[in-house]
Amino acid sequence: MRVVFMGTPDFAVPTLRALIAAGHDVVAVYSQPPRPAGRGKRLQLSPVQLAAEQAGIAVLTPVSLKGPAEQAQFAAHQADVAVVAAYGLILPPAVLAAPRLGCLNVHGSILPRWRGAAPVQRAILAGDAQTGVTIMQMERGLDTGPMLAKVVTPVDGKTTGDLTAELAGAGARAMVAVLADLAGHPPVPQPDHGVTYAAKIDKAESRLDFALPAIDLERRVRAFAPAPGAFFELDGERYRVLAAQVVDGAGESGLVLDDRLTIGCGAGTLRPTVVQRAGRPAMDTAALLRGRAIPAGTRLN
Numbered sequence: 001m002r003v004v005f006m007g008t009p010d011f012a013v014p015t016l017r018a019l020i021a022a023g024h025d026v027v028a029v030y031s032q033p034p035r036p037a038g039r040g041k042r043l044q045l046s047p048v049q050l051a052a053e054q055a056g057i058a059v060l061t062p063v064s065l066k067g068p069a070e071q072a073q074f075a076a077h078q079a080d081v082a083v084v085a086a087y088g089l090i091l092p093p094a095v096l097a098a099p100r101l102g103c104l105n106v107h108g109s110i111l112p113r114w115r116g117a118a119p120v121q122r123a124i125l126a127g128d129a130q131t132g133v134t135i136m137q138m139e140r141g142l143d144t145g146p147m148l149a150k151v152v153t154p155v156d157g158k159t160t161g162d163l164t165a166e167l168a169g170a171g172a173r174a175m176v177a178v179l180a181d182l183a184g185h186p187p188v189p190q191p192d193h194g195v196t197y198a199a200k201i202d203k204a205e206s207r208l209d210f211a212l213p214a215i216d217l218e219r220r221v222r223a224f225a226p227a228p229g230a231f232f233e234l235d236g237e238r239y240r241v242l243a244a245q246v247v248d249g250a251g252e253s254g255l256v257l258d259d260r261l262t263i264g265c266g267a268g269t270l271r272p273t274v275v276q277r278a279g280r281p282a283m284d285t286a287a288l289l290r291g292r293a294i295p296a297g298t299r300l301n
Helices: 010-021 047-054 068-075 093-097 119-125 160-180 214-223 285-291
Strands: 002-007 025-030 035-037 042-044 081-085 103-107 130-137 147-154 230-234 237-247 269-277
Touching: 002 010, 002 047, 010 025, 010 047, 010 081, 010 160, 025 047, 068 093, 081 160, 103 160, 119 130, 119 160, 119 214, 130 160, 147 160, 214 230, 214 237, 214 269, 269 285
Parallel strands: 002 025, 002 081, 081 103
Antiparallel strands: 035 042, 103 130, 130 147, 230 237, 237 269
């Protein structure tokens, strides 16, 4: 098929590569414009743009698709289908209608649960036992379109980084399978029940509030790993917690209870196992404490 691919982050790269490997004619790639990043604030190309350029495919990075010129340019590709994976821009009706077979989306949840911007993080935060990917026919609503395929996977203590990589691969394989046999994947309307929305992550959510139960904080650590990283503060310094475990015990919320950095919570206790200080590499807690003592009785945040 003649395919226009639309995506931006690492999550979308496996789908682009799978389409190319399957022999589809990817006539254009759309991605978010380069953004300033790092200490030098240099413009950084998106992972999808880098992958497309390596494959020799033309990349377009419009700020918006609302203008008639951008919409005419999109229609001029004469695509059979547009494949979308975490693109980051809303597609206007004219864009949705331009490809002969419409626009198909790789969405990182089992719809209709977790429509919206941050489905992987929200599934972990909610303690969902399983999540997955859905191949969906796009329409004007937010992730409301009919479904063509689903892949389910257990959450099973995974971080957002781990789960996103797993779902990216599963979504790529599912999209290739759908395009190879559209007749065998008829669109099924989403049910009206079970709808939840995955709001965009606010960085303020990554602060560890030790008044919460330890089980919720451990989920928060996994949901925000590797980025932005859940954190606590001590003496004005921020400590990112990249892995933690719930341990037996009880103690005052926010109080360090022993020499292993076990912290009292609203219910239960939490023990960080991988921690990162500002400007330093991540390390296990024992290594951290050898260089920066945090004795029992210390109050965090």
